[in-house]
Structure formats: structure tokens, C-alpha cells
Amino acid sequence: MSRPAVGVIGAGNMGGAMVERLCEAGWDLNVCDVDPSRQRQAMAAGATLAASPVQLARSLGAGSALIIVVVDAAQVRDVLWGAGGAAQALQPGQTVLLCPTIAPEDVEAIAVQLAGQGVHCIDAPLSGGPVRARDGRMSLMVAAPEPVLAGQATLLAALSDHVMRISERVGDGARTKLVNNLLAGINLVGAAEVLAMAERMGLNLSTTLDVIERSSGQSWIGSDRMRRAVAGDFEPRAHMTLLEKDTRLAVAAGRAAGFDGPLGAHASQVFEQAHEAGMAHLDDGALLQLLRQRAPRP
CATH class of the missing domain: 1.10.1040.10 (N-(1-d-carboxylethyl)-l-norvaline Dehydrogenase; domain 2)
Structure with a gap:
């Protein structure tokens, strides 16, 4: 069964492990990271590099997911709405997975802003370290309306064998x-x-x-x-x-x-x-x- 391409912004310790996991599982992966060493690691794993978040977003098709694995809320907003941000190319029906550990009110505000252009948001912080992420054994805490989670169930299962559905309220994952x-x-x-x-x-x-x-x-x-x-x-x-x-x-x-x-x-x-x-x-x-x-x- 064909699967839509997935984008990952942030290929550091956790993000890079997730990139390796998905590439090994046969996903078509597009990656954006500012660190040249992380870029090389992503390419070695089999991912395609994008020069900017917006370029990455343009490579995603209908129903695709964009996984954000940066450090904090400021970086999330920058890769979405800063110069060359991904949001300007995201399409209705696509989904953003927010994986950083950030304040619940920031998750809620980001989700509302994405919803304004018809883009879904899954509150999806993770835990367990790079080794477990690489092996698909990390803990993934997800909160989003059930239809949104169902739409990305295959991707979530590929990322983790321990996907914990917290609630349908975005922010509860955080x-x-x-x-x-x-x-x-x-x-x-x-x-x-x-x-x-x-x-x-x-x-x-x-x-x-x-x-x-x-x-x-x-x-x-x-x-x-x-x-x-x-x-x-x-x-x-x-x-x-x-x-x-x-x-x-x-x-x-x-x-x-x-x-x-x-x-x-x-x-x-x-x-x-x-x-x-x-x-x-x-x-x-x-x-x-x-x-x-x-x-x-x-």
C-alpha cells in the first residue's frame, strides 16, 4: 500500500533516530535541519533533504504529516511561521505532529493557528531516548480528536510500539x-x-x-x-x-x-x-x- 511522504523538521538526537526508523521501514521521508552533520546522517539513512521548512512542506501531498522535533515553542513557531516557514505551504487536511516538550498553552495556541488554515495538529511529545526511538520502542503520548489520530495511525504505529492515547484534547499530551x-x-x-x-x-x-x-x-x-x-x-x-x-x-x-x-x-x-x-x-x-x-x- 502506498503511503504519503512524511516530513521531519529537526533531525537531532531524537529526530534523527526517528528518521532512521522511518527510512528503514520504507517511508518516503523529507528532512530539514540546519546542522550539516545532521543533514549528512539523514541522507545516509535514505531521506531527501529540503533546504527550508517551506520547501519541505511543498514536497508533501494530500493527507501527509509533518513531524516537528525541535527544542522549544519559539523554534516551533519559527519553523512554521518564520522566514521560510512551513505553514505557508501546508494544505488543508495535512497534519502536524508536535513532538517537543512545550507548555500546554503553547500547544493549544499553535493548534488553533494551524486549524485556521485547515491543518490538523497532534499533540505528540515523546520519551525514551534515541536508542528506543531508533528501535520504535519510545513512548509517544498523543492527544487529538479521534479522527485525526485515526488518519495517522499507520505513521504513529511505525514510530512507536507504545503509542499512548491521552485524550482528544490537544494540550493534554504536553x-x-x-x-x-x-x-x-x-x-x-x-x-x-x-x-x-x-x-x-x-x-x-x-x-x-x-x-x-x-x-x-x-x-x-x-x-x-x-x-x-x-x-x-x-x-x-x-x-x-x-x-x-x-x-x-x-x-x-x-x-x-x-x-x-x-x-x-x-x-x-x-x-x-x-x-x-x-x-x-x-x-x-x-x-x-x-x-x-x-x-x-x-
């Missing part, structure tokens, strides 16, 4: 992702804190992690990030700035709903402190380094 990422941030700060404490107590960190991973303190993100951090590997798989952004947005979303918990804001502040300490472009596991530097209490 809300769910922020809840998840706030917990991830809290868990990561906690893991870095206890390992920094264990080191100060003279414990072997690898052995301590072995115990934690088989005990009640285990968390996936703690194990994933702290294993690398203990080995001194801070090459960014997930930049510090991402959870800094996500925890900030999550705390703001909670407060907008009338909720202010005891841990989220504190975790968010730790990521902000890491940024201010010059760790913005390191892996977020570098929180261990930040907390190692805390002076002992007198």
Missing part, C-alpha cells in the same frame, strides 16, 4: 509529558544527591549504584545518567538545558492549575544552578559534578 519529566528531574536530582553524599562518606559509587539498582531507591533515569557520570562521561546524550526547561515548564503548569508541590520547584532550581555553573551543554548527569562541589556543612 501536560502528561511535563508531569513525567518533572518526576524524571526530581529522580535525577535525588540520584545525584545521594551519590555525592555516598562519595563524601567514602563509599564506592559503582557498588552503591549496584545496591540502589536492586533496591527501593532505583529509578531508570538515575541508573542511566549516574552510570555515565560515575565513569566521568558527561558527553551530552540529553543536554542539561532540556530538563532545566522541562522542569521549569512543569512547575509553571502545576501552579497554573493551582498546585505547588514540595519537590518540583527545588529540583528545577538545581538544574538552573547547573546551567549557571557552566554545565548547560553537558549531559544532565553532570548534576553529580555540581553536587560534588557543595561545601560540607561545618
Whole structure:
């Protein structure tokens, strides 16, 4: 069965993994990214390059989907409505999948603006990391009216074997992702804190992690990030700035709903402190380094 071409704007860690996944599955893929190294990777995977978002949008046919995998709401608006933006060439009946972690009100506003020209929007944040995205095992949280989801069901299934339908209300995918990422941030700060404490107590960190991973303190993100951090590997798989952004947005979303918990804001502040300490472009596991530097209490 023939399938319409798909466009991807943003072929970084997650977007590039999704490109490889779809190309391997035989999809006709058009990709736009400003980074030459990402362009080369997309071409090597079998994708066709577009020079700009609008050029990419012009390559899409009726019923096609445009997947946006950039960093934040400002970048989403830029690739859609900035100079050379895709929106000027999008056609009624096409669908935009919004995959970045952004504020629910931004998702809602973008969806309304797209609807003004007859373009559907699926609120589709994702989680799980590049390896799982490459293998089609990432978590994909989708929120959109049922007919819109049904229209892109084949594509969603190709992207993930774990497509979770949150609701028909665009924005609920973003809300769910922020809840998840706030917990991830809290868990990561906690893991870095206890390992920094264990080191100060003279414990072997690898052995301590072995115990934690088989005990009640285990968390996936703690194990994933702290294993690398203990080995001194801070090459960014997930930049510090991402959870800094996500925890900030999550705390703001909670407060907008009338909720202010005891841990989220504190975790968010730790990521902000890491940024201010010059760790913005390191892996977020570098929180261990930040907390190692805390002076002992007198």
C-alpha cells in the first residue's frame, strides 16, 4: 500500500533516530535541519533533504504529516511561521505532529493557528531516548480528536510500539509529558544527591549504584545518567538545558492549575544552578559534578 511522504523538521538526537526508523521501514521521508552533520546522517539513512521548512512542506501531498522535533515553542513557531516557514505551504487536511516538550498553552495556541488554515495538529511529545526511538520502542503520548489520530495511525504505529492515547484534547499530551519529566528531574536530582553524599562518606559509587539498582531507591533515569557520570562521561546524550526547561515548564503548569508541590520547584532550581555553573551543554548527569562541589556543612 502506498503511503504519503512524511516530513521531519529537526533531525537531532531524537529526530534523527526517528528518521532512521522511518527510512528503514520504507517511508518516503523529507528532512530539514540546519546542522550539516545532521543533514549528512539523514541522507545516509535514505531521506531527501529540503533546504527550508517551506520547501519541505511543498514536497508533501494530500493527507501527509509533518513531524516537528525541535527544542522549544519559539523554534516551533519559527519553523512554521518564520522566514521560510512551513505553514505557508501546508494544505488543508495535512497534519502536524508536535513532538517537543512545550507548555500546554503553547500547544493549544499553535493548534488553533494551524486549524485556521485547515491543518490538523497532534499533540505528540515523546520519551525514551534515541536508542528506543531508533528501535520504535519510545513512548509517544498523543492527544487529538479521534479522527485525526485515526488518519495517522499507520505513521504513529511505525514510530512507536507504545503509542499512548491521552485524550482528544490537544494540550493534554504536553501536560502528561511535563508531569513525567518533572518526576524524571526530581529522580535525577535525588540520584545525584545521594551519590555525592555516598562519595563524601567514602563509599564506592559503582557498588552503591549496584545496591540502589536492586533496591527501593532505583529509578531508570538515575541508573542511566549516574552510570555515565560515575565513569566521568558527561558527553551530552540529553543536554542539561532540556530538563532545566522541562522542569521549569512543569512547575509553571502545576501552579497554573493551582498546585505547588514540595519537590518540583527545588529540583528545577538545581538544574538552573547547573546551567549557571557552566554545565548547560553537558549531559544532565553532570548534576553529580555540581553536587560534588557543595561545601560540607561545618
